Amino acid sequence: MCLQMIGIIPAEPRPQFKRSLMPLLAAAIFMSCLMPGRAEAAGQRVEKKFSVAGRPVVVIHNVANGRIEIKSWKNAEVDVVGTQTSNKVGFEIEQAGDRIDVTANILDAAAQPLELEANLQLTVPEETELQLKTETGLIYVEQVTGDMKLESYAGDVHLKEVSGYIIVKTTGGSLVCAQCAGKLDFSSISGNAQILQPQLNNVNLMTTTGNILFDGDFVRTGLYSMKSGRGLVEVRFSSNDSFDLKAQTSTGTVDNQAAAFLKPDTHGVKHIYSNLTHGFFGTVGKGLAKVELSSYSGTIRILRRD
Amino acid sequence: MQCKDIELVLEQEGLEPLPVEAREHLAECPECRNYVADLTSLVDVANKLPAEIAPPERVWISLRAQLEAEGIIRTPAESPVVRADSWWESMRAFFGNRVIATAMVGILIAAAAVFEIRKDGIHDSSPPLQQSARGNSPAPAAVPSSSQQLTAAPSASTAPAEFAGTAQALDDQEPVATGMILSSRSPVDASLRENLKKVDEFIAECERHLKEQPQDGLTREYLSAAYQQKAELLSAIIERGRSIN
Numbered sequence: 001m002c003l004q005m006i007g008i009i010p011a012e013p014r015p016q017f018k019r020s021l022m023p024l025l026a027a028a029i030f031m032s033c034l035m036p037g038r039a040e041a042a043g044q045r046v047e048k049k050f051s052v053a054g055r056p057v058v059v060i061h062n063v064a065n066g067r068i069e070i071k072s073w074k075n076a077e078v079d080v081v082g083t084q085t086s087n088k089v090g091f092e093i094e095q096a097g098d099r100i101d102v103t104a105n106i107l108d109a110a111a112q113p114l115e116l117e118a119n120l121q122l123t124v125p126e127e128t129e130l131q132l133k134t135e136t137g138l139i140y141v142e143q144v145t146g147d148m149k150l151e152s153y154a155g156d157v158h159l160k161e162v163s164g165y166i167i168v169k170t171t172g173g174s175l176v177c178a179q180c181a182g183k184l185d186f187s188s189i190s191g192n193a194q195i196l197q198p199q200l201n202n203v204n205l206m207t208t209t210g211n212i213l214f215d216g217d218f219v220r221t222g223l224y225s226m227k228s229g230r231g232l233v234e235v236r237f238s239s240n241d242s243f244d245l246k247a248q249t250s251t252g253t254v255d256n257q258a259a260a261f262l263k264p265d266t267h268g269v270k271h272i273y274s275n276l277t278h279g280f281f282g283t284v285g286k287g288l289a290k291v292e293l294s295s296y297s298g299t300i301r302i303l304r305r306d
Numbered sequence: 307m308q309c310k311d312i313e314l315v316l317e318q319e320g321l322e323p324l325p326v327e328a329r330e331h332l333a334e335c336p337e338c339r340n341y342v343a344d345l346t347s348l349v350d351v352a353n354k355l356p357a358e359i360a361p362p363e364r365v366w367i368s369l370r371a372q373l374e375a376e377g378i379i380r381t382p383a384e385s386p387v388v389r390a391d392s393w394w395e396s397m398r399a400f401f402g403n404r405v406i407a408t409a410m411v412g413i414l415i416a417a418a419a420v421f422e423i424r425k426d427g428i429h430d431s432s433p434p435l436q437q438s439a440r441g442n443s444p445a446p447a448a449v450p451s452s453s454q455q456l457t458a459a460p461s462a463s464t465a466p467a468e469f470a471g472t473a474q475a476l477d478d479q480e481p482v483a484t485g486m487i488l489s490s491r492s493p494v495d496a497s498l499r500e501n502l503k504k505v506d507e508f509i510a511e512c513e514r515h516l517k518e519q520p521q522d523g524l525t526r527e528y529l530s531a532a533y534q535q536k537a538e539l540l541s542a543i544i545e546r547g548r549s550i551n
Contacts, residue, residue, distance in 0.1 A: 063549075065494075136493060153498060154493065154494055172497045172501050189501040189504060189505050189535055227531075229508050229528050229532065250522055294524060296525060297511070
């Protein structure tokens, strides 16, 4: 009958209802009544603690909606707390040596978005590697040292006092990285990137329509590349910095508010300018770091903050 | 009335009210009485189940596709289908395979990388220019403002020649990918669609600019990166679409 309701004609006549199936059907219905998925449950909380020997690797895959928060402590343990608004989301948490895998799965595909909220709160040793993947909801990481790869479609990523090789990839989510150290790669289509008070020595930021703000010091010998297709690229440097700066845009504009502090290149290199783009080269201090800013149609703004 | 007649009556007319002939047969046949008792208890338990939630449209679509694929059902005959529909289905089936979709994305990225290498070689041989010709001058009038930017998906026909293959492959893949999340009202899918639109608009703008300024290397870099982003985005959409369906 269901098939006919959706406009489907059975290719062959329906087989007769067999008596031998009766016990099976009865058992199936009985079991379905007992299944936890059928129970109406309010918010639930799961907590698990794992001892680790060395530097753990934490892998999280959250296909539900929700926040992932990771902080550190001095203990050689990983503590995982998962909370959910309904039982239409399930957590799988397991340990394999020093690897901790956490997955939040959707158990009921017909569930409404509000029922699919699953938040994860982890406390990990200070030196921990992270691989997080989520669809939406904030990723927040604080005071963790180690390589990390953080991926999100629509959720934002906030990092505070983290260090290591940090890879952040979003579709529409934005990145805020405060007091980060090490190497940072960020790529996004419409997400913004804000890098505040960093100690990063290698930075690659690329967004198609988002904005980029770099407010902080350039580490000597550091390499910095910041590109936005349509957005604003703004760099605020200090008078103590030392870097070579190359800024270029195809159809956008360069707003150089620090022209007085930028000298011509002092390294004797003859820079090649294209007549199809506009921009400039300049040096601050001894030009020890290398900074490249570019845009397609957005504005590049350079200013000194002190 | 025989036992098999009872089965037929129950299937066609349900448990109640049974015809007189059936009731007479039940009075004489303990096996059929047990059968009816089993059915009655099943119906009672089923009635106590929580109310069904109407499944989303995609579940029916997926169910129909699976049943058709297994030859269990056939769709009602319709007027002759235009050829574009069969092409669409074959493309959908082709790209529906995750392995092939991933391979396609890999090929596109590799093509973009090859282009980058070739482009660098071309730039090295260009004559050096000691000063920026335009300095901080405003953007040329030929370049449209953001309000004039295209909102439609870019077409392979507007792509620079060296990108034509990549653009065509992406154009072919785009309706397949978007079709997989077409009925979804999830905020994540809405975000993916919105970002696909943004990257399409950006690609169209870069392609248009390169048509006017074919030697603009920086725009080429942005266009190449945008193709790569689009390929990755389509791959993500397909993967999500498969998990939904």
